[in-house]
Amino acid sequence: MDNTNSKNWDNDHFMHPWEGMDDIGQNDRAFIEASDGVYVTNDAGQKMLDGPAGMWCVQVGYGRDEIANAMAEQARQLAYFSPFNNTNSVATEFAREIAKRTPGDLNHVFFTTGGSTAVDTALRFVHFRNNLLGKPTKKKIISRQKAYHGSTYLAAAVSGKERDRLWLDKPDELAHFLPNVNPILRAPDQSIEEFLDEKIADLENAILELGPENVAAFIAEPVLASGGVIVPPIGYHKRCIEVCHRHDVLYISDEVVTAFGRLGHWFASYDVFGIQPDIITCAKGLTSGYAPMGAAIFSDRLIADISGSDGKGATFSNGYTYSGHPVSAAAGLASMQIIEREGILEHVQTITPHFQERLQNLSNLPLVVDARGMGLMGCIECSYDPDHGSSLARDYELGANIDAKCQENGLVLRPIINMCVMSPPLVISPDQIDQMFDVLEDAIGSVD
Numbered sequence: 001m002d003n004t005n006s007k008n009w010d011n012d013h014f015m016h017p018w019e020g021m022d023d024i025g026q027n028d029r030a031f032i033e034a035s036d037g038v039y040v041t042n043d044a045g046q047k048m049l050d051g052p053a054g055m056w057c058v059q060v061g062y063g064r065d066e067i068a069n070a071m072a073e074q075a076r077q078l079a080y081f082s083p084f085n086n087t088n089s090v091a092t093e094f095a096r097e098i099a100k101r102t103p104g105d106l107n108h109v110f111f112t113t114g115g116s117t118a119v120d121t122a123l124r125f126v127h128f129r130n131n132l133l134g135k136p137t138k139k140k141i142i143s144r145q146k147a148y149h150g151s152t153y154l155a156a157a158v159s160g161k162e163r164d165r166l167w168l169d170k171p172d173e174l175a176h177f178l179p180n181v182n183p184i185l186r187a188p189d190q191s192i193e194e195f196l197d198e199k200i201a202d203l204e205n206a207i208l209e210l211g212p213e214n215v216a217a218f219i220a221e222p223v224l225a226s227g228g229v230i231v232p233p234i235g236y237h238k239r240c241i242e243v244c245h246r247h248d249v250l251y252i253s254d255e256v257v258t259a260f261g262r263l264g265h266w267f268a269s270y271d272v273f274g275i276q277p278d279i280i281t282c283a284k285g286l287t288s289g290y291a292p293m294g295a296a297i298f299s300d301r302l303i304a305d306i307s308g309s310d311g312k313g314a315t316f317s318n319g320y321t322y323s324g325h326p327v328s329a330a331a332g333l334a335s336m337q338i339i340e341r342e343g344i345l346e347h348v349q350t351i352t353p354h355f356q357e358r359l360q361n362l363s364n365l366p367l368v369v370d371a372r373g374m375g376l377m378g379c380i381e382c383s384y385d386p387d388h389g390s391s392l393a394r395d396y397e398l399g400a401n402i403d404a405k406c407q408e409n410g411l412v413l414r415p416i417i418n419m420c421v422m423s424p425p426l427v428i429s430p431d432q433i434d435q436m437f438d439v440l441e442d443a444i445g446s447v448d
């Protein structure tokens with residue numbers, strides 16, 4: 001297909017996320033034009049396995065008529081109406097179905113337009129609640145280095161990927177960042193248990209230094225996703241929530257990536273890590289990426305102590321034109337039904353050991369610094385100089401070289417600088433897992 005025009009239009013008019021200013025207007029991005037199952041097809045007609053499931057989101061795979069039909073029917077019946085003073089039955093049903101699957105009393109679903117707005121909503125609610133409770137100073141949010149919580153001003157302010165912040169401002173007074181929880185960073189003579197103790201002490205010391213009367217919440221991804229699939233030591237989450245609750249600090253579990261099956265469960269907080277957060281944020285897999293939607297989910301307890309006679313006549317003045325969008329809700333419900341009917345959570349649990357084994361096998365390659373993952377999330381961190389690290393430019397170059405080789409051989413990868421991150425559609429088969437890792441292994445092996 002000759003798409004010279006489209007390429008020009010893309011360069012002239014479509015400003016992309018993380019747009020590089022050096023080469024803006026001169027890019028040669030591949031056009032992805034078609035899809036089926038775990039595969040996408042580019043404009044040259046090449047079919048490629050989708051390693052990152054779009055952007056950690058296409059849980060049930062591509063080309064699902066059932067979702068497309070549900071969306072089309074909903075658009076015909078009621079494409080949109082304002083959620084501010086009215087409601088609609090599809091979003092209501094979806095909220096109920098989500099609440100049935102959340103841990104404990106997380107029953108209040110605030111629909112948003114994506115993950116960033118879900119995080120924004122959670123943070124604004126925490127501040128709102130403390131104002132109502134007469135704790136106006138309790139506003140600081142504790143986050144972690146390498147965390148990614150989104151691109152709105154507030155969500156970016158609690159995101160800790162320093163390379164994303166080189167040229168952008170943030171409100172310094174809002175967030176406090178704890179050191180990286182990646183166990184590979186521990187000293188050679190430090191045991192994993194000692195490292196865990198240190199990370200828990202980091203949290204408690206931060207709360208004490210800032211003053212519990214000033215700290216509102218701790219926000220954490222169960223597994224840090226865009227930061228490079230960082231899996232904290234076993235027991236980390238449970239001990240963190242104990243510290244938080246000891247100091248009246250709320251625990252926000254950012255499950256934008258981990259919810260809806262990525263770790264083999266609807267939500268990972270309780271089923272994988274045994275914790276009952278005060279707030280969960282989610283998006284992406286909520287609709288399998290078929291339509292934009294996110295949610296901040298609040299516990300009954302958080303609502304109870306600021307509502308009714310304790311509500312002081314206040315309004316939580318936060319919301320979006322598209323909160324509870326009927327077409328997105330229809331997509332979400334259909335995706336949820338597929339996950340349930342096809343036993344996709346059980347499938348993820350069954351294939352995870354194979355995925356993780358293939359991932360670990362790559363750690364023997366010379367360029368590989370670390371191979372880590374959990375569930376259907378994996379990261380291969382590479383370096384031209386594994387012992388001494390490399391410059392940012394060299395890291396970008398290495399990631400791009402591996403990516404190019406993978407694309408040539410039919411695998412879409414999404415390098416985060418020098419980290420090859422994989423989070424395929426959850427319906428991937430063991431053979432397709434092999435195909436993915438075979439291509440990646442060849443690609444890493446062929447780069448010198």
Ligand SMILES: Cc1ncc(COP(=O)(O)O)c(C=O)c1O
Pocket residue numbers: 113114115116117119148149150151221225226254255256257283284294
């Ligand atoms: C953990 C986490 N939170 C929030 C976000 C932001 O979501 P969105 O891009 O839908 O705004 C992301 C996006 O990758 C994420 O990984």
